Amino acid sequence: MNNFIEELRWRGMLQDMTAGIEEHLNKGKATAYLGFDPTADSLHIGHLVGVMTLLHFQRAGHQPVALIGGATGMIGDPSFKSAERNLLDEETLDRNIAGIQKQLEKFLDFGSDKPNQALLVNNYDWMAGFSFLEFIRDVGKYITVNYMMAKDSVKRRLEEGNGLSFTEFTYQLIQGYDFYHLWKHQNCSIQLGGSDQWGNIVTGTELIRKKEGGEAYALTVPLITKADGSKFGKTEGGSVWLDPEKTSPYAFYQFWLNVSDADAAKYIRIFTTLDREAIEALEKEHAEGPHLRLLQKAIAKDVTIRIHSEADYEMALKASGILFGKSSLEDLASLDERTFLQVFDGVPVMPVERSSYLNAENVVELLCTDQTIFASKGEARKLIQGGGLSINKIKITDPHAKPEIPLLQETYLLVQKGKKNYFIITITG
RNA sequence: GGGGGAAUACCAAAGCGGCCAACUGGGACGGACUGUAAAUCCGUUGACUUAUGUCUUCACAGGUUCGAAUCCUGUUUCCCCCA
Numbered sequence: 001m002n003n004f005i006e007e008l009r010w011r012g013m014l015q016d017m018t019a020g021i022e023e024h025l026n027k028g029k030a031t032a033y034l035g036f037d038p039t040a041d042s043l044h045i046g047h048l049v050g051v052m053t054l055l056h057f058q059r060a061g062h063q064p065v066a067l068i069g070g071a072t073g074m075i076g077d078p079s080f081k082s083a084e085r086n087l088l089d090e091e092t093l094d095r096n097i098a099g100i101q102k103q104l105e106k107f108l109d110f111g112s113d114k115p116n117q118a119l120l121v122n123n124y125d126w127m128a129g130f131s132f133l134e135f136i137r138d139v140g141k142y143i144t145v146n147y148m149m150a151k152d153s154v155k156r157r158l159e160e161g162n163g164l165s166f167t168e169f170t171y172q173l174i175q176g177y178d179f180y181h182l183w184k185h186q187n188c189s190i191q192l193g194g195s196d197q198w199g200n201i202v203t204g205t206e207l208i209r210k211k212e213g214g215e216a217y218a219l220t221v222p223l224i225t226k227a228d229g230s231k232f233g234k235t236e237g238g239s240v241w242l243d244p245e246k247t248s249p250y251a252f253y254q255f256w257l258n259v260s261d262a263d264a265a266k267y268i269r270i271f272t273t274l275d276r277e278a279i280e281a282l283e284k285e286h287a288e289g290p291h292l293r294l295l296q297k298a299i300a301k302d303v304t305i306r307i308h309s310e311a312d313y314e315m316a317l318k319a320s321g322i323l324f325g326k327s328s329l330e331d332l333a334s335l336d337e338r339t340f341l342q343v344f345d346g347v348p349v350m351p352v353e354r355s356s357y358l359n360a361e362n363v364v365e366l367l368c369t370d371q372t373i374f375a376s377k378g379e380a381r382k383l384i385q386g387g388g389l390s391i392n393k394i395k396i397t398d399p400h401a402k403p404e405i406p407l408l409q410e411t412y413l414l415v416q417k418g419k420k421n422y423f424i425i426t427i428t429g
Numbered sequence: 430g431g432g433g434g435a436a437u438a439c440c441a442a443a444g445c446g447g448c449c450a451a452c453u454g455g456g457a458c459g460g461a462c463u464g465u466a467a468a469u470c471c472g473u474u475g476a477c478u479u480a481u482g483u484c485u486u487c488a489c490a491g492g493u494u495c496g497a498a499u500c501c502u503g504u505u506u507c508c509c510c511c512a
Contacts, residue, residue: 228467260466291464324465379458382473388459400479418459
C-alpha cells in the first residue's frame with residue numbers, strides 16, 4: 001500500500017487538506033468519495049483530475065466512491081458560477097448517469113472481488129425520498145445560516161448583487177448531507193474534490209461532527225490551469241469529451257499532443273499513471289530535444305489508450321502522421337478506403353456530382369459547389385493566391401486551373417485549407 | 430429640464446465634398462520559418478468578376494450637389510457638463 005498523500009504531493013495534485021487526514025489514512029483502508037455533476041452524458045477532460053484522484057486513492061489500497069449527483073445536479077452548485085443553472089429533468093439525468101458510469105469503469109476497478117472495490121452511488125437514491133420537513137429538521141438544524149453565508153461561493157453571489165435563489169443556497173447542505181450519508185452508511189470518511197469544492201466539503205465535515213461527533217476529512221486538488229492563462233480543456237470546437245461520439249479519438253489525441261511545453265510536465269503527472277522515475281527520465285530527454293515532444297506524446301498515448309483503446313491510439317497516430325507529417329499523395333493513396341474514412345472521420349464532407357466535377361471550369365468553381373468549404377469564391381481565390389490550399393496534398397497555385405487531380409479511391413478529394421483545416425469532396429453518381 | 434459632443438467594417442480608431450471599399454492598431458485567417466509550438470517576418474480581411482471593372486456599405490430616413498462617410502433637415506441611440 002503506497003502513500004496516497006505522498007503520491008498526490010509529488011504529482012502536484014494536492015491543494016489543501018484538513019488536519020489529521022494523513023494519520024487517518026495510515027491506519028489502513030479508508031473510503032473516500034468524489035462527486036460528479038451529471039450535466040452531460042459524458043465526462044470531459046476537466047473531470048479527469050477528479051477521476052485520477054480516485055484512481056490514485058484506489059491504487060493506494062483504499063476504497064473510492066464515485067458519487068453521481070443525480071439530486072444535486074437538479075439544483076446546481078452556485079460555486080464560481082454567476083447564474084443559476086437550468087434544472088435537468090429525470091430522463092436526461094438517467095441517461096447522463098449511465099454514460100458517466102461507463103466511462104468511470106475505465107479508470108476504477110468496480111470488481112466485487114476486490115476488498116477495496118470502487119463504488120458508484122447516486123445521491124438521488126437517498127435524497128429523492130427525503131421530505132422537506134425531515135430535511136430541515138435533521139440537517140438544516142445543525143448548520144447556521146451565518147456559517148453558510150460565510151462561504152466564498154455564497155458570499156460572492158451576494159456581493160455581486162445578483163443574489164442567489166434559496167435552492168442554490170441550500171446546495172451546500174445537500175452536498176454536506178451526502179457526505180454525512182456516506183459516512184454513516186459506507187464508512188466513508190473523506191471527501192475529495194476540486195479546490196472550488198472546499199467550502200461545500202467542509203460543510204459536510206461540520207455536519208458529521210455536529211450531528212454525531214464524527215471525524216471526517218477533506219482533501220482538494222488544484223484546478224488545472226494553462227501556462228498562457230487560457231481555460232484548460234477547451235479547443236475551438238468546445239470541450240474535449242471522453243465520449244468518442246463527441247470528441248473523436250483522433251481529436252482527443254491531438255489535444256494532448258498540442259499541450260505546451262510549459263504545461264506538459266505538469267500534466268504528465270496529473271493525467272498519467274507513469275511513475276516518478278519514468279516521468280523524470282522523460283523530462284530529461286524532453287529537455288534535450290524539445291522539438292520531439294516526448295512528454296506530449298507520452299501523455300497523449302497514455303491517456304488515449306486508457307480512455308479509448310490501443311487501436312484508437314494507433315489510428316490517431318497514423319492519422320497524425322498523414323495529416324502533419326511530410327506525407328504525399330502516395331501516402332494518401334496507400335490508405336484503403338476504410339482507413340481513409342476513419343482518419344478523416346468528422347471532417348466536413350462536400351458531395352459533388354461526377355458530372356459537375358468533370359465539367360468544372362476551374363478549381364474555384366469546384367470548391368464553391370456549396371458553402372461547406374468557402375463562403376465565397378473570392379475567399380477561395382484569395383486563399384489559393386496566398387498559397388494556402390492543397391488538394392490531395394498537392395498545393396494549388398492557380399485559381400483558374402482545371403481541377404485535374406487524381407481522385408482517391410476513385411471517389412474522394414482531400415482539400416486542405418491552411419494547415420489544419422481538412423475537407424473531403426465526395427464525387428457522387 | 431438646460432447646454433455640448435458622438436454614432437465608421439469583428440473590436441478600437443482615422444477620414445470631414447471627389448485621389449474612399451475607406452489610414453492605422455488589435456483580432457481572425459493564410460504564407461515563410463519552426464516542433465502540428467512560441468517569437469519573428471510577409472500577405473489577406475464587403476460581395477461578384479477574366480483583377481485594374483461592377484454592385485452593396487460609414488446609426489436610420491430624407492435633401493443639397495455633376496459627385497457625400499464627409500454639407501443640410503428630421504428620427505433613434507449613447508456620452509459629458511450644468512440643474
